[in-house]
Amino acid sequence: MQQRIAILVVTFLALAARAAAQSPNEFLKRGTPTFVRGTAGEDVTDKVLAAQVELLRGMLFPSAPVVDDKAIDVAKGAAAWPANPVLFGSNEHHAVLAALGARLPFQFVRGGLELAGRTFSGNDVRLIACVPEQKDEGSEKGWPEFLVYAGVGPMDAQELNGVHHGAESVLVVDRFGPLVSGSWKRDAKGRLGVVFAEPARREKWRNSNQVERGNPRSVFVKHLELVPVTEKDQEEVSAILRGAERAAQRLGLDHFEGVQVYVHPDRKSKELLTRNSGDGHADPAARTLHVLACDASEGGALEGLVAHEVTHLLTVEAVGPVASPLLGEGLAVWASGAYQGRPIGEWKQELVGKAPSVAELFLQFRKLPENVAYPLGGLFVDLCVREVGWAEFQKSLAGASPSKWGAACKSAGTSAEAIEAAWTKAFAKR
Ligand SMILES: [Zn+2]
Numbered sequence: 001m002q003q004r005i006a007i008l009v010v011t012f013l014a015l016a017a018r019a020a021a022q023s024p025n026e027f028l029k030r031g032t033p034t035f036v037r038g039t040a041g042e043d044v045t046d047k048v049l050a051a052q053v054e055l056l057r058g059m060l061f062p063s064a065p066v067v068d069d070k071a072i073d074v075a076k077g078a079a080a081w082p083a084n085p086v087l088f089g090s091n092e093h094h095a096v097l098a099a100l101g102a103r104l105p106f107q108f109v110r111g112g113l114e115l116a117g118r119t120f121s122g123n124d125v126r127l128i129a130c131v132p133e134q135k136d137e138g139s140e141k142g143w144p145e146f147l148v149y150a151g152v153g154p155m156d157a158q159e160l161n162g163v164h165h166g167a168e169s170v171l172v173v174d175r176f177g178p179l180v181s182g183s184w185k186r187d188a189k190g191r192l193g194v195v196f197a198e199p200a201r202r203e204k205w206r207n208s209n210q211v212e213r214g215n216p217r218s219v220f221v222k223h224l225e226l227v228p229v230t231e232k233d234q235e236e237v238s239a240i241l242r243g244a245e246r247a248a249q250r251l252g253l254d255h256f257e258g259v260q261v262y263v264h265p266d267r268k269s270k271e272l273l274t275r276n277s278g279d280g281h282a283d284p285a286a287r288t289l290h291v292l293a294c295d296a297s298e299g300g301a302l303e304g305l306v307a308h309e310v311t312h313l314l315t316v317e318a319v320g321p322v323a324s325p326l327l328g329e330g331l332a333v334w335a336s337g338a339y340q341g342r343p344i345g346e347w348k349q350e351l352v353g354k355a356p357s358v359a360e361l362f363l364q365f366r367k368l369p370e371n372v373a374y375p376l377g378g379l380f381v382d383l384c385v386r387e388v389g390w391a392e393f394q395k396s397l398a399g400a401s402p403s404k405w406g407a408a409c410k411s412a413g414t415s416a417e418a419i420e421a422a423w424t425k426a427f428a429k430r
Pocket residue numbers: 001308309312329332
């Protein structure tokens with residue numbers, strides 16, 4: 001998940017609104033954004049989008065206002081929009097985009113995305129775009145420049161801001177990562193089209209395991225077709241299934257929606273095919289994991305890596321959408337039971353006396369070294385579960401954003417002060 005901080009390169013030059021931005025990062029530099037969340041989807045989609053807004057807001061723009069899609073009356077034109085609007089949700093889940101309809105250069109329809117004359121099919125297709133302003137045309141009202149994060153599936157734009165999207169004004173993403181970028185152009189009538197760049201390379205993958213129909217916890221493991229089959233493949237399949245089972249058991253899940261695990265032969269190939277060179281990463285909205293082939297022994301690195309990463313795919317089913325990196329990563333470390341191959345109990349010995357307060361941990365999570373933040377996250381989830389029990393953790397605490405932590409603790413039958421005291425007693429600096 002380390003790529004999720006890609007967007008942190010945004011610098012906070014709160015310059016007054018300038019000429020049209022080209023890329024999402026430039027757009028976010030224009031000034032404090034207003035997040036406009038989609039509320040027109042199924043309940044779970046609305047919750048995922050709301051949590052996604054909280055995640056991004058908490059990390060980068062704690063003072064940014066958040067409004068529902070219904071708050072904007074598009075019939076009143078650009079003047080009815082808030083400043084620097086950042087929309088989360090596809091036209092199937094977002095009332096503003098739905099109201100603009102076919103006037104927009106993109107439409108999510110029938111399980112795919114239609115963008116400037118091209119069709120991208122699949123439940124994993126998503127779009128990040130900085131959409132230029134459109135002037136009023138007669139009775140048709142225009143819109144201001146806006147940023148949009150949107151996806152086809154029920155998880156819509158979940159964790160989409162974590163995809164590298166530096167300089168592109170239009171970027172289509174699939175389960176492998178950035179698929180094709182583009183830039184806007186206008187035709188003679190002023191309508192928006194897209195000049196597409198060359199699409200990213202996509203390879204063929206073979207299925208390395210058989211999954212029975214009706215399996216309540218389906219895990220589909222895939223290896224690159226151009227890499228010859230070896231005995232190691234099946235050892236990797238077994239390690240991956242053990243990792244997924246470990247996480248599902250810890251999370252109390254008897255069944256989950258099918259997940260796909262792509263095993264990359266080496267780091268270079270993983271980076272080439274996904275633009276992410278980490279040992280493993282999860283794309284929850286696409287229910288996909290990408291992992292590097294590594295030690296497939298019982299309790300080994302691959303099993304642990306999958307237990308961690310698969311938790312990111314199972315989080316919504318297990319506890320609902322999370323709204324802070326602390327609880328998202330903490331849950332993954334806790335469910336895998338280990339970090340960097342060492343049980344979290346061992347990390348506890350090491351980190352006693354080095355932990356910041358809970359409030360600081362929420363704020364500083366992405367700024368601390370990963371080998372401090374992640375084990376502390378796992379230990380924090382462990383402490384919360386011990387304090388309030390799994391059911392209350394699941395119901396009240398897991399989805400809390402930093403700003404609602406106090407209220408969440410109250411509804412879990414405790415208080416932020418009580419959790420803080422227990423944390424201090426166990427870990428904090430003395
Ligand atoms: Zn993670």
